[in-house]
Amino acid sequence: MTRRHLLETIAAGLTGAVEAPISLEAAQHVHNAAEQEKRASGRYTPKFLNEHEYRTVQRLAELIVPADDVSGSAVDAGAPEFIDLLCSGSQELGDIYSGGLLWLDSLMLRRYANTFLDATPKQQTGIMDELGAAARSKDAPGELAPGLRFFDWVLKMTVDAFYTSPIGIKDIGFQGNGVKSEYIVPAEAIEYALKRSPLWKS
Amino acid sequence: MPQSQRDAEVFDVVVIGSGAGGGTVAHVLTRMGIRVALLEAGPMLHPAQDFLEHKWPYEYGHRGAGDGGASYFGRGKPFGFFSTTSGGWELEGEPYTLGEGTKFRWFRSRIIGGRTNHYGRMSFRFSDYDFQPHSRDGLGTDWPITYEDIAPYYDKAEAFIGIAGSREGIRSAPDGVFLPPPPPKAHEVLIKKASEKLGIPCIPNRRAVITKNLNGRPACHYCGQCERGCITASNYSSSQVQIFPALKTGKLKIFELAMAREVLLDETGKASAVSYIDKRTRREKRIRGRVIVLAASACESARLLLNSRSSRFPDGLANSSGLVGRYLMDTVGLALGGYVPALEGMPRYDTDGYGGAHLYMPWFGLGKERELGFPRGYHIEIGGGYDMPSVGSFHGMIRRHGYGKKLKESIRREYGAFVAFAGRGEMIPNHLSYCEIDPKVVDKWGIPVLRFHFRWSDYELKQARHMQQTFAAIIETMGGRVTGTFARADDSVPISVPGEIIHEVGTARMGTSAKNSVLNGYCQAHDVKNLFVVDGASFVSNPDKNPTLTINALAWRASDYMAEEMRKGNL
Structure with missing residues (x-):
């Protein structure tokens, strides 16, 4: 049962056309349904990016948020699908990605005679390090400046996709979005923060 | 207007607008058996279908960025x-x-409930001294009513709406009728200690969220998502708490998608009808009432009055004083963020709570205004905790930490270690801040639109600077560092853009006579006895207390007066 269906069922159970508050139990059901209603996993077919572009975005996503001991990568979290879907709904965004990816490949071809995708991992991270440094510097080198806008977009959208996924939410330990009859703050959290602060003795 | 259609029925009261003021009037009057027509420029609200409470970002392909990534481009909601x-x-x-x-x-907002569907729900009473600002420091104008006049209506409004809070005995933050407040979160305990070290009281927040069952509404379930709309109606919105119950009385008739254009007079000079555009048919219609109540929001109500011109009122209805649209005020806003290393790596817990902060700081400089160098006070709202990750949550960390494993580790360490402070201060009304009808522009409904004029004075700029210094001091006392100022009118002046705090009030001020004001102390027009304005337009000053609760109380008081005057045959 989907959340929408549940809400409709609850709404239908209310008397007449007048809206009324629903019970805590019903809210709990809605919450549980939301948890269960994760997107069905299946192979995603890109709607906007071509195969080379999509694979390049996958590689970028894997480098931006790589898998580690705690959690999977941005690819596992669906970042390439997210980027492709949004590009398919916005000419402006689509242009940023198609133009940015072509710019990146032309730079890589010029430097290494290979596209980003076919370059070595060291060459790939090398250019990303350079782009990252250029983004933070006041006057970016002329060779890199045209690609900084794209780099910013792919970074922020990849990170967004990762941390809004179940994998990312678990990674940072978000505990909320629940239904509770009482709100409690654990004493150990307060003590932890106080002890580490200059206010401990006051 | 010979072509406009007439509704044959004459309602006891016609209310324009369904926010805090209109919702309160509809609730109070229908409970007395008075027949009310409510005009709303937007559609009906359907919480069960409309609200996205409890949804996760990953339930949407766009993760909450909106179709085509609208939010990345500053579009979308x-x-x-x-x-x-x-x-x-x-x-x-x-x-x-x-x-x-x-x-x-x-x-x-254009929907049943208006801005109460999403507002911050901060619910602070005005203080006794807030009603006599001119007597206090020679600035602004005194209200025609006192705290004692309004206090019984604060009681009624709080008891009915439900406000969680605590009794503290602080003059700048008068106590009310409170439900138990939730406990402070860990970062708030730190903030409280830092504030108190600086001599700033930090007390349980006062928000229109019920922590016990009330009038058939279940208590808050602590998901912290008030701004999404609450499917259990555990917070206040005029739609769910006042208008839906009023509909059940059978005394309320809602006219949705009805854009009010003008208030019409009969031959005796009494308000007799409202002409409005039915947005579905784009035809002008009329609705008649014995009493007309404007509750369209301060500026929309001023617009309606100014657009209601007649031979009797060539400068706009009830505007013999010339003060309709004048003395427009907003709240002074400034926010500062900080990073607090003491919070790094704290054992994770659910910080959602009842939505918004569990503590706040009422004005702490009462009586010290002379040495502070600015005349009026502000309160401090606070932020922090482990928010649900959303599109944009970690963009700041990308800028500092780049990409890769280092970024992941940094986000784990820094998530939840940020705090924020927002000042909400009193503006002195000034003659350079007002709205008027733009003589050259109409909207798509054919109704002349408002033109705004606004200036912050030195009083507000000095106050905002003081906010900035105070917040920085709190952050540093916590062992943190300031990360940045939010809310800038431009790069050089740290203060909110006028209107941005959404506390616009004052455009049809109340007062002792038609010479110095538009309304009397009951929100009744001096010039037209059966015309009332019950939104923020009546405010004579805009204290550092968010206006909604006072709109509720004034509208309730106006409703009682209106009902009594109707009973006596005076209206």
């Missing part, structure tokens, strides 16, 4: 995809214009 707002800073086909040199932003 102003408070995000999941928020329940209907409306925004710009409404398609319904422009407003700005006088030269003016920055002003006007947030309008």
Whole structure:
């Protein structure tokens, strides 16, 4: 049962056309349904990016948020699908990605005679390090400046996709979005923060 | 207007607008058996279908960025995809214009419940001294009513709406009728200790959220998502708490998608009807009432009055004083963020709570205004905790930490270690801040639009600077560092853009006579006895207390007076 269906069922159970508050139990059901209603996993077919572009975005996503001991990568979290879907709904965004990816490949071809995708991992991270440094510097080198806008977009959208996924939410330990009859703050959290602060003795 | 259609029925009271003022009037009057027609420029609200409470970002392919990534481009809903707002800073086909040199932003909702569906629900009583600002320091104008006049109506409004809070005995924050407050969160305990070290009281927040069952509404379930709309109606919105119950009485009739254009007079000079545009048919209609109540929001109500011109009132209805639209005020806003290393790596817990902060700081400088160098006070709202990750949550960390494993580790360490402080201060009304009809522009309904003029004075700028220094001191006392200022009118002046705090009030002020004001102390027009204005327009000053609760109380008081005058045959 989907959340929408549940809400409709609850709404239908209310008397007449007048809206009324629903019970805590019903809210709990809605919450549980939301948890269960994760997107069905299946192979995603890109709607906007071509195969080379999509694979390049996958590689970028894997480098931006790589898998580690705690959690999977941005690819596992669906970042390439997210980027492709949004590009398919916005000419402006689509242009940023198609133009940015072509710019990146032309730079890589010029430097290494290979596209980003076919370059070595060291060459790939090398250019990303350079782009990252250029983004933070006041006057970016002329060779890199045209690609900084794209780099910013792919970074922020990849990170967004990762941390809004179940994998990312678990990674940072978000505990909320629940239904509770009482709100409690654990004493150990307060003590932890106080002890580490200059206010401990006051 | 010979072509306009007439509704044959004459209602006891016709109310324009369904926010805090209109909702309160509809609730109070229908409970007495009085027949009310409620006009709303937007559609009906359907919480069960409309609200996105409890949804996760990953339930959407766009993760909450909106179709085509709208939020990345600053488009989409102003408070995000999941928020329940209907409306925004710009409404398609319904422009407003700005006088030269003016920055002003006007947030309008078009839906049953208006802005109460999404507002912050901070619920602070005005203090005794707030009603006599001129007597206190020679600035602004005194109200025609006192704290004692309004206190019984604060009691009624609080008891009915439900406010969680605590009794503290602080003059700048009068106590009310409270439900138990939730406990402070860990970062708030730190903030409280830091504040108190600096001599700033930090007390349980006062929000219109019920922590016990009330009037058939279940208590808060602590998901912290008030801004998305609450499917259990555990927070206050005029739609769910006042208008839906009023509909059940059978005494309320709602006219949705009805854009009020003008208040019409009969031959004796009494208000007799409202002409409005039915948005579905784009035809002008009329609705008749024995009493007409404007509750369209301070600026919309001023617009309605100014657009209601007749031979009797050539400068706008009830405007013999010339003060309709004048003395427009907003709240002074400034926010500062900080990073607090003591919070790094704290054992994770659920910080959602009852939505918004569990503590706040009432004005702490009462009586010290002379040495502070600015005349009026402000309160401090606080932020922090482990928010649900959303599109944009970690963009700041990307800028500092780049990409890769280092970024992941940094986000784990820094998540939840940020705090924020927002000042909400009193502005002194001034003659350079007002709205008027733009003589050259109409909206898509054919109704002349407002043109805004606004200036912050030195009083407000000094106050905002003091906010900035105070917040920095609190952050540093916590062992943190300031990360940045939010809310800048431009790069050089740290203060909110006028209108941005969405506390616009004062455009049809109340007073002792038609010479110095538009309304009397009961929100009744001096010039037209059966005309009332019950939104923020009646405010004579705009204290550092968010206006909604006072709108509720004044509208309740006006309703009781209206009912009694109707019973006596005076209206």
